Amino acid sequence: MTDDLPNRLREVLDGRWAPLRQAARDKLDDRFVTVPGETGEQARERISRLVRQIPAEVGVTSGFPAEFGGAGDPGGSIVATETLAQVDLSLMVKAGVQWGLFGGAVFSLGTRRHHEAWLPGIVAGDVMGCFAMTETGHGSDVQRLRTTAVYDPGTQSFDLHTPYEAARKDYIGNAARDGRMAVVFAQLIVGERRHGVHAFLVPIRDDGGRPLPGVTIGDAGAKAGLLGVDNGRISFDHVRVDRDMLLDRYGQVAPDGTYTSSIENDTRRFFTMLGTLVRGRVSVGGAASAAAKNALTIAVRYGETRRQFTAPDSDREVVLNDYLAHRRKLLTAVARSYAYTFAQELLVRDLAGALTGGEAEDRRQRELETRAAGLKALQTQNATRTIQMCREACGGAGYLAENRLPGLKADTDVFTTFEGDNTVLLQLVGKGLLTGYRDAFGSLDGWGRAAFAAEQVREMVLERTAARTLIARLVDAVPKRGDASVGLTERGWHLSMFEEREKHLLEGAVRRLRRGAETKRDRPFDIFNDVQDHVLEAAQAHVHRIVLEAFTAGIEETTDAEAKALLGKVCDLYALSTIEADKGWFLEHERLTPARAKAVTGAVNDLLDELRPHMTTLVGGFGVPDVWLNAAILREEADRQAAM
Amino acid sequence: MTDDLPNRLREVLDGRWAPLRQAARDKLDDRFVTVPGETGEQARERISRLVRQIPAEVGVTSGFPAEFGGAGDPGGSIVATETLAQVDLSLMVKAGVQWGLFGGAVFSLGTRRHHEAWLPGIVAGDVMGCFAMTETGHGSDVQRLRTTAVYDPGTQSFDLHTPYEAARKDYIGNAARDGRMAVVFAQLIVGERRHGVHAFLVPIRDDGGRPLPGVTIGDAGAKAGLLGVDNGRISFDHVRVDRDMLLDRYGQVAPDGTYTSSIENDTRRFFTMLGTLVRGRVSVGGAASAAAKNALTIAVRYGETRRQFTAPDSDREVVLNDYLAHRRKLLTAVARSYAYTFAQELLVRDLAGALTGGEAEDRRQRELETRAAGLKALQTQNATRTIQMCREACGGAGYLAENRLPGLKADTDVFTTFEGDNTVLLQLVGKGLLTGYRDAFGSLDGWGRAAFAAEQVREMVLERTAARTLIARLVDAVPKRGDASVGLTERGWHLSMFEEREKHLLEGAVRRLRRGAETKRDRPFDIFNDVQDHVLEAAQAHVHRIVLEAFTAGIEETTDAEAKALLGKVCDLYALSTIEADKGWFLEHERLTPARAKAVTGAVNDLLDELRPHMTTLVGGFGVPDVWLNAAILREEADRQAAM
Known part of the structure; x- marks a missing residue:
């Protein structure tokens, strides 16, 4: 090294x-x-x-x-x-x-x-503003939010109104203190006709910072974290909004009230509007993984110097990272961190390509939205677990604010909720997969609405998202169901295990949905709800698969031989620890024999030994500067080492 | 109902x-x-x-x-x-x-x-005090802490001293603000002879609240939670402590410096002293479960009124608790909560019996200490996960301090660390099981010291901790390895599955330790460390088993027929969801066939349906008054319902 x-x-x-x-x-x-x-x-x-x-x-x-x-x-x-x-x-x-x-x-x-x-x-930064979508009574079901904007041709303005308390805008960042304007989402009504949710650019405070007439702004109060963000609540009492403040790229209102749009269907239009905001989800997923890297860097470096018990081998200094159980927690999380980094990079590249390359084809856009939703859900879920684990791995020191981990935990905790609740997002992913992206944006819940009929689902052909030729070659190189004879660190075997799990889960969901559609015609909610856990599992399996593909492709692109070899080991650990964590499924579906399942655990432990000397190198690769880590335990350690 | x-x-x-x-x-x-x-x-x-x-x-x-x-x-x-x-x-x-x-x-x-x-x-409450054991450099390995108390026969006092910064007392509650005295743990030294760790009652502040001469008190600063507790750091610069301030139940120093004790071995004496403090662990475990009940009550009641999406069945109001995935999270956690309640009650009863019934026999005392350690570890781990899950289940509302969940999460987070780090405690449990409690208290780490030799382990005979006759009868009533033919809700089958898992894990650990003892003689640390994950798994399986036994015994004691029937279903859910969560192990060891593993998942989902109407009843059974829940979302809900 x-x-x-x-x-x-x-x-x-x-x-x-x-x-x-x-x-x-x-x-x-x-x-x-x-x-x-x-x-x-x-x-x-x-x-x-x-x-x-x-x-x-x-x-x-x-x-x-x-x-x-x-x-x-x-x-x-x-x-x-x-x-x-x-x-x-x-x-x-x-x-x-x-x-x-x-x-x-x-x-x-x-x-x-x-x-x-x-x-x-x-x-x-001279005009500070809010994004006022969420309402107290409507978090996930934003298509049904209740704020209204009624057009009046007489004054050529909209009457923006909060009809009751559950319709107030809630949890809105920048609202409680700094926001002067807000993009407000409201139901557009012209005469008797409702046109669905549209966005309006609305001044909410005067130059002195006082709420404008008709605008009531409250403070969301203390939160678990993100103390520096002024979340608030906004309601409108018949506030007049000029006609030209309608953000009218996707729907226009003429002075006389005539409504025009290039997208006829209200639902489709709204989800197109939402689709342009997919960047928020990609940012949150990436931010969650970035924060988890801080936590891992702190915990791994602390574990490299902290002693717990005196070892019986008198010639040996045993530190926390030497303990198998400690390494199991930290190193598998480091491996996931590497895996998500490659998946996120690929997503950002593809999204940037779509955004700067003109209008992407519909299907391509749906795939990107689905991938963004899935990676947001799994990265934020993983960050929550990883940061929690790092807090515990640092013991009492991890509970002190000066060591950063409490802040990382509290601040990122809401990431599993905002920009789309993770369960709702994984349902969206499931629906995207089941319909081959044809109708993935039809509604946010994906279930519970008659719009989605089980007949729409079809036989599954998995689409590979990264390095298609390479992945195909690797998968084809291993025999099908190639138990026992195939090496546990064959990438092709990992890829085919991930693929088979996803495919089987999706096919099973299709079968169950079809059967449900026949037997529960009068209970449409139950058709989907009875399969919900199955669909969520399929969605997660999908994300695991595309993450492994991105990791595999990223290693292939790496030119530095030493880095490439180490990344290969890390990828082995990611793949095998993921298989191990879900070995119940693989055994249940006879993709693993009991003997091979035990061998997987043995291989994970071997990798933990092999990677032991590289733990600090691996977190060093995250490239988080010490000043950003901002943890007293690391500064103290640096002082001690300097004093020696 | x-x-x-x-x-x-x-x-x-x-x-x-x-x-x-x-x-x-x-x-x-x-x-x-x-x-x-x-x-x-x-x-x-x-x-x-x-x-x-x-x-x-x-x-x-x-x-x-x-x-x-x-x-x-x-x-x-x-x-x-x-x-x-x-x-x-x-x-x-x-x-x-x-x-x-x-x-x-x-x-x-x-x-x-x-x-x-x-x-x-x-x-x-007139004399406020601290328990000054933990040092900055010694969290888990308290036997090796570095504060010294050197006896001087000339002045008939101890010289209490912090030799360097890592030996300062750290994270000490009551220290930063209120404590006037402290029980300080230090190495007792008389002349050339060290007698191990003893406790001294030491004044640390004067009546005006100023630190006494030679005593330096710092503030541990901001923490993740427990803001109302003034944790601090204490160091001593040759502070004179009167001879009669040695807490001398287990070791006495005569005026001339002669040391006497009824327990000759220093290590044994220290762990006897620690053993009397087992109440702390029992309290922390119980407190963690109690806090989790608040979180579950809030999340279940919120989920009973909160709507997410409009259901396609027009005649039906769908709330969060109707979603399968939501119920899966909440109800399985409610079932665990019930299970731990019975296990904790039994532990407190047995401990109270031992404390008020005179000196318990050594073996019985060891079993209680092991059970306290195991239940502390699993209850605090479960509370951390459950409260996190409830926060997420309440979405954005769960992130607001006014809805209590952020406080519950932040305050209980350190419970997995204090009164014994959970990993260290589970090792203690593992060691207690492997040695049949003979030497479980020999050292806190349980591993890494030559004191524990693999030869000590023996064949396993599981000891049942609750309702021995009943449990034996239930287990005997099902055929061994009685796959397929045995009903999935047969309690005897659940019990025997839990028993077999524990027994097999322990026997496997014994085999691996013996093999390691032969092949790794020159690397004693590795003998234990290479099996650490296995031993921790065995320890957890043990706790799961005694929890199920306590739940079974508690139901048997219940006289109210309706309550008893409902508790039986909840126990089914606890047992089956625990088996399901570890189905990888059961399949790998051929205690479940693939078909039966799938049937277990089906049975869990059936129970989630059956228990759906009882969700609020079950959290009502926790008996947490609304004023203690202290959550704005529940008050708002009550207001809405009152207004109807």
Whole structure:
């Protein structure tokens, strides 16, 4: 092992946007890092100030066109979110609300006149704004939200109104303190005709920061984390909104009230509008994985110096990382972290390609939305578990705010909920798979509505998302059901195990849905609900498969031989520990014999031994600067070593 | 179902200490409940004030003898901790430090003169104190802690000293603000002779609250949770401690320095001293489960009213609890909660019996310590997962402090670490099982020391901890390996599955340890470490088994027929969902066929359907008063229903 291997791994992980990642490491110094033990007020004040001071090189606004102050690089803005997440998650969310959700909605849903009038101020941070979609009574079912915007041709304005408390906008970032404007989602009504949910650009505060007439703003109050983000509640009492403040890219209202749209179906139009906002999900998934890397770096480095018990071998210093159980937790999580990094990079590349390459074909767009939903769900779920595990792995020290882990845990905790509840998103993935992406965006729940009929499902042909030729060659190289004779570290075997699981789960779901459609005609809710656990499992299996494909493709692209060899071992660990974790399924479906299942556990333990000397190298590859880790236990350790 | 079934379930769960639990419900009113969004200073001030106002009827001091202000009821003091945990976890921990750890140590490790001099003030809350064991550099390996107490016959006092920073006392509750005294654990040295760790009662602050000369007290600073507890760091610079302040029940120092003890071996003496403190672990395990009940009550009641998507069945109101995936998470957790309640009740009864019935025989004492360690580990692990799941099940609302879940999560998070790290405790359980409790208390790590030789292990005979005759009859009633022909809800089948898993895991560990002892003679650390994951799995299987036995015994004791029938279903769900979660093991070891494994999943889903109408009844049975739940979403719901 050579000394700069962590750097070379970092170069591989940094991927296409390496210069942007390096710029963030250079520019985001200790002024920007978290301050443990702040009050909510202190955190809001600090973050509100800092969000305007983020250096341009970090790239948070790079997704906007150059003419409005951006760089025309939407992938870069997602990568910027990932780096900010490692510095301070409140700062990341605050920036995400301002430029991702609010600015992104004005850009994606508005037209030229909105862009010219508002984007320069938004990009510069002079016009702070909110993304007011979620309502108290409607979290996941945003298509049914209850705020209304009734057009009045007489005044050429919309009457924006919150009809009752459950329709108030809730959990809205930037609302409680800083937002001057909001993109408000409301049911558009013209005369007797309802046109579904549309977005309106609405001023909510005057220059002095006071709510405008008719606008009531409340504070969501204390939260588990993200103390620096001013979440609030907004309601409207017949607020007049000028006609030209409708963000009218997908639906237009003429002065006389005539409604026009290039998309006839209300549902389809709404989900097209939502689709343009897929970046938010990609950002949240990436940010979750980025935060998990901080936690793993802290826990692995602490475990490399911390002793628990004196070892009986007098000539040996035993540290936490030497314990098998400790390594099992940390190293398998490190392997997942590597795997998600490659999957996220590929997703950002593909999304950036679709966003800058003009209108993508419908099917391609659906696949991207499905992948974004699935990777958001699994990355945030994994981050929640990983950070929790790292907290516990650091014992009492992990409970102190000065060691960062409590903040990482509390701040990321809501990531499994916002930008789409994970269960709802995995249902979306399941539906996308079952319908071959034909109707995946028909509704957000995917179930419970008659719109989805079981007859729509078809025989499954899995689509490979990465390095199709390579993956096909690897899979074809192993005999089908090639138990026993096939080496446990054959990548082709891993890939075919992941594929078979997904395919079998999907086919089983189809069979059960068809049977249900025949026997439960009068209970449409039950048709889907009775299969819900099965579909969620299939969706997860799908994401596991595309992650392994992306990891495999990423290793193939790696040119540094030493890095490539180590990544191969890490990928083995990812694949085998994933198979081990779900060995119940593989045994139940006779894809593993009992003897081979035990051999998988043995192989995982062997890999944990082989990778033991590389633990700090691997977290070094994450490339998180010490100042971003901001953990007292690591500083103390550095002091001790310097003093020796 | 009759309307008062929740009350009748509550009576069953309340168990032997029902009057104490009811007194707490009556006396702990809204003055005592959590205040969301407090700063650390506000929380400390409030808790410091309230801890002295806890009504005597709640029973926090009932473990002390009546002559010193207690009630001679150690079981009652544990139950009091459980009820306080549902009111405010900072208050629970603050009380636990004062009366459980600090007062408990003075009582258990001191002698008559200490009791008379100090217990009245401690019980009354006039003398606030700390339990100063953990050091920065020594969390789990307390036998090796580095603070020294050197006896000087000339002054008839001990010189208490912190030799370097890693030896400072750390994470000590009551230290940063309120503690006037501390029970300090230090290495006793007389002349050239070291006598191992002993406890000293040491004044640390004067009446004005200033640290005494030679005592340096720091603040542990902001923590993830437990904001109301003033954790701190204490170091001693040659502080003189009078000879009679040695808590000398197990080891005495005469004026001339002569050391005497009824227990010759230093290690054995120290672990006997620790053994008297087993109550702390039992309290933490019970408190964790109690807090999880709050979370489950909030999530289940919220899920009973919250709608997500409009159902396609127009005649039907679909709420969150109707979704299969939602129910799977919540109801299996409710079933575990019931299971742990019975296991905890039995543990408290047995412990109370041992504490009030004179010196228990050594083997019996070891079994209790092992059971306390195992139940602490699994209950705290389960609470962490359950509260996290409930947070997510409540979506964005679950992230707001006003809905309690963030506080429950943050406050209980350290329970997996304090009073013994869970991994270390499960190793202790494993060792106790492997040695038949003969030497389980030989060292805290259980591994890594030559003291434990693989030759000590023997063939396994599982000891049943509850209702031995009943369990034996149930197990004998099912054919061995009685696949397929045996009903999936036969309790005897569940019990024998749990038993076989434990037995097989233990026997496998023995085999591997013996083989390791032959081949790795020069690497004693590896002998144990290579089997660590296996031993931890065996320990968990053991705890699962004794929990199921306790649940079975508890149902047998239940006289109310309707409650008994419902509990039987809940126990089915506990047993089958536990088997399902570990089906990989059962399939790998051919205790389940693939067909029967699938049938287990089907049976779990059937039970989720059967128990659907009883979800709110079951959490009603937990008996947590609304004022203790202290969740805005439930109050709003109550307001809505009242307005209808």
